Amino acid sequence: MTDTDNNSLPERKRGSGVKMVYAILRDEILDLVLPPGSPIDEVQLAERFKLSRTPIREALVRLAGEGLIDTLPNRSTMVSNIDFLNLHTFFEALVLMYRVTTRLAAQNHRPEDLSAIRGFHEDYAAAVQSRDALAMIATNAAFHAAIAEAGRNPYFTGLFRRLLDEGRRILRLYYQSYEEQFPQRFVDEHAEIIAAIEARDVEAADRLGKAHAEQIVEQVQKLFTRNNKLEIDL
Template sequence: MTTDIASPDRKANLGLTLKRRILTMELPPGSVLDEVALSEEFGLSRPPVRELMRQMAGEGYIELEANRAARVSSMSYQSLRDFFLMAPMIYITANRMAAENRTRAELDALKQIQQSFQKAVDNRDVEGRVFYNDQFHRQVGEMAHNVYLVPSLRRLQIDHARIGKIFYKHPNTPRMQEELELASKQHDEMIETIERHDADAAGELARLHLELSRRNMAMYAAPEGIEAPTL
C-alpha cells in the first residue's frame, strides 16, 4: 500500500494527466480506467484516486455507473449534434463576458497560453494544439467570472477537444496548416478585443472562430446526409 505523504501534488498530477489523455484521445471515448494501475503509476492509494474519479465525473470527463469500472465519457452523433447547437451561445457569451470582466493577471495568463498554442502550430504538434486550444478557451471562460457559464463551457470543451483531435489526426495538409494559422490569428485578435473591453468584437470573433472549426470538423462529426447546424 502506498503512503500519501505527497498525495495533494500527486492527485493534482493524476488529474491533469488524465484530463490531457482524454482531451487528446490518448484515452478514447469509452475506455476503461484501471484504478489499480493509476494508483501504482502515480504513487497514490485507492481512496484519493476514487475521489478524483468522482470529481472528474462531475465535470463530464468520466462516466461512473454502479458495479462498473469508470470509463471515459462516450461520444455519439447526438452529443456531437448537441455540441454544434450549443457551442455558439456558450463561446460567444464567454468571450463577451471575458471582455467585460477580465483582470490584467488573467489577460497575461491568456497571452502565455496563446504563445504555447502558436508554438504547437509552428511545430505541427497535434496534441499540443488540441491541449493549448482547450486551455485558451478555458482561460477565457474563467475570465468571464460567471458561476453558471463556466461549468457549461468546461463540459462543452471536452467534446470540442476530442472532435478536434479526430480532425487533426489526419495528415497535416497545406490547407489545414493555413487554417490553423488563421485560428491562431483569431486567438490573437480575441486577446486584443478582450484587452480593450470590446465585448461586441470579442463575441463576433468567437462566432467566426467556431465557424472555422465547424467547417473543418463537420465532415468527421456529422452523420452521413445530415449537415451540421450553421452558426
C-alpha cells in the same frame, strides 16, 4: 498499458494521492491514451499507483461527476463514449459559450488578464508554426479558457471548460488519424479578438467570438464527414 510510469516517488504527501490519480487519469482520458470504452479497473489502478483502492475510488467518483467515465452499478466502469449522434448539441453549446465568454471578457477584463491571454496566443501561434497539432489543440483551449476567466463569470467558465475538455477529446480523435492543422487564419482571428477585448468593444467581441467559433465548428464538421466517408469506403 499496465506498467507505464511506476517510477514515481514512493514518498507522497497525505491527500495528494487522489489529486494525482485524478489529474493523470483525466489527462489520459482527454488525450485518448484511454480511449472511449476502455475498462477502468480499480485494482489495477491501485497497483499502478501503489495506493489502496479507497483513493482510487475517490478519484473515479470525481471523474464520473464530470462525465468522463461511466459507472455501471456493481459492474464495470469505463471511459465514457463520445456521443457522435448528438454532436450538434455540443457545437451549439460551444458556440454560445465562445460568444458569451468573449463578450464578457471585453466587458470585465483587467489589465493583468490581457498578458495571460497574450501568452497563450503566442503559444498557439508557435504551435501553428511548428505544425504541432496536439499543441494547437491544447493552446487553443488554454487561450479561450483564459478569455473566459477574464469574463469573470464562474458559471460560464465552468461549462466552457467542460466543453473545451470534450473538444480536446474530439479533436484528438480526429488528429490522430489525419495530420490536419488549424490554418493561420485562426491566429489572425485570435489577434482580432484580443484587440476587441482590449478596446472593450463588447459588440465586436461578441461578433468575433461567434464567427471564430463557427469557423472551428465548420472545420471540425468538415473533417468528420470526410473521416466518415473514408470509413464507409473501407
